[in-house]
Amino acid sequence: MRNLFRFLLQYHFFLLFVLLETISILLLVNSHTYHRAATITFTSSITGSVYESWNSITNYFSLDYQNNKLAAENARLRSEITQLKERSDSTSFINNEYTFKHIPAKVISNSVHFRNNYIIVNKGRSSGVRPDMGIISPEGVAGIITGVTEHYSTALSVLHRHARISVIFQKTGQLANLSWNGENYKTGMVEDIPSHLVVQPGDTVVTSGHSLIFPEGIMVGTITEYIEPPGSSLNKAVLEFSTDFNRLRHVYVVYNSLYPELDSLINTRKND
Amino acid sequence: MIRYLKLSGRFVFLIMLQVLVLNNIRLGGYINPLIYVLFVLMIPFNIKPWLLLLSGFLTGLTIDVFIGTPGLHAGATVFMSFFRQTVIRLTLGHRLPEGNLEPTLYDMGARWFFTYTAIMVVIHHTSLFLLESFSLKQVSAIIIRTLLSSIFTVLMIIIYSFIFNRGGNKT
CATH class of the missing domain: 2.40.10.350 (Rod shape-determining protein MreC, domain 2)
Structure with a gap:
């Protein structure tokens, strides 16, 4: 016992080093699996609110660019509306897109220079965001929601090892x-x-x-x-x-309102 | 007491600088200066070795919490902290520092500080990028990223030291 104690005391520096490295690597390995990412990526209210308040300042710098982008999207949507109006007058049809709902959100944290990148947006459970919803920007796809807290959610960016x-x-x-x-x-x-x-x-x-x-x-x-x-x-x-991806700001969380129905259909297929 | 206040002030300042400002800088797409390692570099010489390791772990973990990469920066920073004493002993030779000197640009001179910073940053970045890719598949990409990022981190640290680490007014 005394020898063990002396051993621990003598090599405490090296042992502590090994312990801390082991903790780090365990955390890292666990975060690499797709669904654990949801539980481990920190969307805690502390980091969320720090980013949010900082964003309220830095927002102003890219206002011009973001405005132009949204205006361009508006123009495109207006032309689509007129086209759809013409079509819906003559025929009734079921369109896949109508089952998708959009929740507007703002990106408060984002990265592009890591091997695995995450996006944090300022909408969470209280706005109806759930895991496995998609994130799209006005220009195209951006990511997939993995973790949700009350007011924020984390998403795998398309720039992620597990985003296929x-x-x-x-x-x-x-x-x-x-x-x-x-x-x-x-x-x-x-x-x-x-x-x-x-x-x-x-x-x-x-x-x-x-x-x-x-x-x-x-x-x-x-x-x-x-x-x-x-x-x-x-x-x-x-x-x-x-x-x-370097200039993501205004995005939409999209979800399929018929998702539960389709999901149960797929699950029954798996059970057969 | 004042010393601890000063250290925690520096901790908060460097973390915020890293997370809010420098993480938005992406030279060439993915080169990102990591100035937060300076906190571990500037911890006083006479710190207990185990406390140094814990400080490194805590610094890295705080950055991880903000970026959302649990364990990545913590692992790399602990690794760097582990080698701090060895690097100091190698670069200072036998004249170990006396009194209240700290491993800073102002106290120890630009030449020594540069060598010390460069070695430590390369250790940190190498382990960081190895941990991040978790394989030896893209060795050449890892080496290039390590070298380029190290250059910018060291540059940032030197600039920071010239601005904030003047005599009398130590941050």
């Missing part, structure tokens, strides 16, 4: 998957493209709507480069995001 988004090529309607390799926040990687598919630079990629998180047809980006890895039947393509 089901996308389609607008021209051909072919399915593929989007992921991010961690190098440049402006470009992502479209994977699992069947080799018979012709993909050209400039092709538009949009969300497929298969994941229930994002509505169909939300802009993701445009192809800049097509890659055919030797010895593989599935090709890749480099994609330039339409969203400028």
